[in-house]
Amino acid sequence: MTEDWAVELRQGRPDRAWDLFLTRYRRLVFAAIRHYTQDYDEVMDVFARVCEALRESDLRRLRSYVEAPTHRARFSTWLVTVVRNLTIDWFRERDGRRRLPAVTEGLPPLQRRIFECVFLDRRGHVETYELIRTSDAPDLPFREFLVELRATYRAVTKGRRGRVLFDLGGPPPPEPQPDEPSPADVEDARRLAARVLESLSAEDRVAVELYVVEELPADQVATVLGLPNAKAVYNLVYRALASAREHFERAGIRREDLL
Numbered sequence: 001m002t003e004d005w006a007v008e009l010r011q012g013r014p015d016r017a018w019d020l021f022l023t024r025y026r027r028l029v030f031a032a033i034r035h036y037t038q039d040y041d042e043v044m045d046v047f048a049r050v051c052e053a054l055r056e057s058d059l060r061r062l063r064s065y066v067e068a069p070t071h072r073a074r075f076s077t078w079l080v081t082v083v084r085n086l087t088i089d090w091f092r093e094r095d096g097r098r099r100l101p102a103v104t105e106g107l108p109p110l111q112r113r114i115f116e117c118v119f120l121d122r123r124g125h126v127e128t129y130e131l132i133r134t135s136d137a138p139d140l141p142f143r144e145f146l147v148e149l150r151a152t153y154r155a156v157t158k159g160r161r162g163r164v165l166f167d168l169g170g171p172p173p174p175e176p177q178p179d180e181p182s183p184a185d186v187e188d189a190r191r192l193a194a195r196v197l198e199s200l201s202a203e204d205r206v207a208v209e210l211y212v213v214e215e216l217p218a219d220q221v222a223t224v225l226g227l228p229n230a231k232a233v234y235n236l237v238y239r240a241l242a243s244a245r246e247h248f249e250r251a252g253i254r255r256e257d258l259l
Contacts (some may be wrong), residue, residue, distance in 0.1 A: 003075075006066045021062065022051070025079060027224045031216060034084040036091065037039070074129065076209050081127075083135045088121070104156065110137065110150040113254040119156065125149060149238050163180045204240040 005020035033046045054061055065071070065078055073081070104112050113136055117128040129145045200208065207225060210216045211233060218230035227233055 009066055011057060011062060017062070018055060018059060021059075021184070025076075028076060028079065028210075029083050031210075031224050032080045033087050034220070035084065035216075036087050041043050046087050047091050049090050050083055053086050054082075072133070073204070074209060076206050077130070080210075081130050085131060085135050107152065107155055108148075110140075110148050111155065114149055114152045115156060118152070200240050200243070204236060207233060207236050208240050208244075212241070 004019075004022065005017045005024060008014075008020060009017035029050060030043065030047060033043050033050070037043055037046070065075060071078070104115050107115065110132070113132055114128060117123045117131060118125065123131065125146075128149075129140075131143060132145070133140055152202060202223060207221060208252055210221045210224060211218060216224075218233040221233045222228065225233070227236070
């Protein structure tokens, strides 16, 4: 990373790094928190908790991202995931953690965590994967996660409560097909996608990540980026996506290769 706060952190100035980080990402942190509550007092309490957690041990969490040799997720995506995780923890500590149902008692720990995210918290599969990689299993490959996800569905949707749990979790991931692209092909496509996104301006890249990947409403993205209105976000994102699509088509990359 080459952002100014990351440079300060690498040079051993955590207080200066924190000031710069907070100036740059304060609005993004608030936007991520407001996914879960619009109550002013709750938002401010969660924001204080998030700041406290990020500042622990001389910005240990931020340092772990800055010093990592490679990243699967861009920093803004990673930060939103961390903030969401901390927000959920805050609500659980306040309201008390729910007890998992008896159907999960025989599941391995990873499948219990998947059950909690997908069936109780109603998270999407990709969001669940990113959350688990952030908080539980940083080296978990996506294909292995899909295997565990399918196993979780099979284990908990049998029996008397199976239909209810299936409806809570939504449709399971499809079984792999023989003509699926190889892991190497998928990785090549993802590397190209990363290079294409890297070629966008900082504002375009963050807008695409927030509006397309994180699915923030356009008006919230406008607030985060300081744009005048939602229409400005639509114009910016669609222009950036059109440019990215041209790169992918020239390289023979299909949309499904990137999923």
